[in-house]
Amino acid sequence: MILPRLLRRDRDDYPCQQFVEVVTDYLEGVMSPTDRARFERHLARCDGCDRYLAQIRRTIELTGTLTVADLDELGFEARDRLMGAFREFHAAP
Amino acid sequence: MSCVADVAADYADDRVLVEALRRGDEAAFGWLLERHHASLTRLARTYVATAAAADEVVQETWMAVITGIDRFEQRSSVKTWLHRIVANRARTKGVREHRSVPFGSLADEIEPDQPAVDATRFRASGRRAGAWSSPPTPWDEEPEARLLATETRSVIEAAIAALPPNQQRVITLRDLEGWDATDVCNALDLSETNQRVLLHRARAKVRGALEDHFEDERS
Helix, strand or coil, X not given: CHXXXXXXXXXXXXXXXXXXXXXXXXXXXXXXXXXXXXXXXXXXXXXXXXXXXXXXXXXXXXXXXXXCCHHHCCCHHHHHHHHHHHHHHHHCC | CCCHHHHHHHCCCHHHHHHHHHHCCHHHHHHHHHHHHHHHHHHHHCCCCCHHHHHHHHHHHHHHHHHHHHHCCCCCCHHHHHXXXXXXXXXXXXXXXXXXXXXXXXHCCCCCCCCCCCHHHECCCCCCCCCECCCCCCCCCCCHHHHCCXXXXXXXXXXXXXXXXXXXXXXXXXXXXXXXXXXXXXXXCCCHHHHHHHHHHHHHHHHHHHHHXXXXXXX
């Protein structure tokens, strides 16, 4: 398997359909150097995949602008109760 | 430690925080509540059926922290420890509620392979089989304001809410809260590979939702 792939080294035979499935491996830095080189070779030649990767990066960025919903905030009452429990625990002999 | 005002900032340092909690420093506990309560509640909700059940899990967790901080061995960060307690307790409760099967955490992993992008977007045959037939159109032309619009955010929120629970947890901790992969694996008891697969699927779906949204706006 390895040899024929090496022989065709500069041919871009990476199907886009396969590219989109390894984007996370690429971003997480878990690709072998060979796979990474092959991935980047395709990326340099394919506008669609270049755009796809850019959109995944944008998605990550945009998701990072969200905040945990306000409704999950601790109510005053619950906070008082927990602070009370903490105080009591440490006041106990 | 000479200046009281400096102390609060130091709680971000786990050693300082744990020491303060053991001493009964109320400001430290208050800081911890502020910092993690919302995230813990959000996590709990992905395991149990009702908001009340999730609140209960988180309350129990805080009580466990109050009484158990002395036994905390600091092999992980406080943040990971807290989320791990919530995940474990909520999982048990979820099973009891029949929300999930005993192997609930595996349910997402064994769901059939879902492609990151629908197969119809690629050429099915010919010399260039697997190449884009309908490639993504650029978002770069989208004005920055629109990308950051409230509407865009609700699209992402909705897309995340629609994900299977395991994917929801992973993308929330990784991309929304900015955790690293190792902490997420520890908190949720996932292998590195599974964490990555779940993240991959989750991001692909959120991207797809954004793509649909921007396309609707254009037409």
